[in-house]
Amino acid sequence: MPYLRGIPLEALAFLIPFAAWLLYDVFSRLSPYLARPDSRQGVRIFLAQTRLPVQLILATLLLSWGAPGLAGSRLPSLIVVAASGMLLHRATGTLFIFLRRQFDLSNPDNLRAxxxxxxIIVLERIALISVAVLTIAVLLMTIPGIQRFGTSLLASAGVAGLVIGLAAQQSIANVLAGxxxxxxxxLRIDDAVVIDGEWGWVEEITLTYVVIRxxxxxxxxxxxxxxxxxxxQNxxxxxxxxxxxxxxxxxxSVDVEALRKEQSMILAKHPLWDGEVDVVQMMEASDRTVVIRSLMSAANSPKAWDLRCDLRERLIRWLGETQSGALPRQRMRIQGEVTRRKGPS
Structure with a gap:
């Protein structure tokens, strides 16, 4: 480039990357306004995530073009490869962010989401790890010493892979299980599960473990x-x-039919009941009491728990107010003659 010959190399090393950075920065900030209104937010996020690696690539390529003395070194190629890997990593992550936003987990009926x-989460981790491994491999292959011994490294890869596989057998099993x-x-994200007696929601799923809240x-x-x-349990x-x-x-002595009607009246006005299941059954009878089971349904497990607690409280209160004799009690029969002691005359 004739118009750059009079400029010192040190100045080119600063001016050309700065110009590339500035031009792409302006372009990436103006581009969202040229897109359709419904896609501006997505374009803005994508350009913000990929701005730095693209600027590095452009600056390195322009610097190598404007300063031929640097083109013979390995530094520009290493920077381009590293920035390309960063670009692919961020672009892949942004793509999966857009995919996750297509599904609303706050919806009560969120099975599909x-x-x-x-x-998406599991595939995202696999893709990002693959991009990182590929970038590191390409970086190593740009070094002439590694290229020279590439054949021997590939030949020994089988033995090394076998040793690593034996050493990390449990980790590999977890990855395959993931x-x-x-x-x-x-199980899926936000599923309600019971594991080892602990009840909670699936908060995170990785390739090796699951976090239950x-x-x-x-x-x-x-x-x-x-x-x-x-x-x-899921x-x-x-x-x-x-x-x-x-x-x-x-x-x-409990009046089960009256209890059944009272439960129906309570559930009909209760905001947590989903209107599907309303059952009262005499489940067992022991030598002292009868066991009554009430069944009710709710939209999800937290609502079902609150509904159970509230219904239990109301039914017991109702029994105490309307059928006090129906509460559990012990009966005693006294046999023999009962005499009344005479008081003082």
Missing amino acids: RRATTQ IQIAITQP IWDRRRLVVPISYLLQKPF WTRTTSSVIGAVTIHADY
């Missing part, structure tokens, strides 16, 4: 392989609707 989000979880989906805000970290080897596998049960012990 939870299923898709689980697959892929299997993403495909078969025995317990109802009291603790976090239960479960290895992926554990979920494929031992049974667990309360939202096919639907988030849950049937709750309330057990009441009462006296034999």
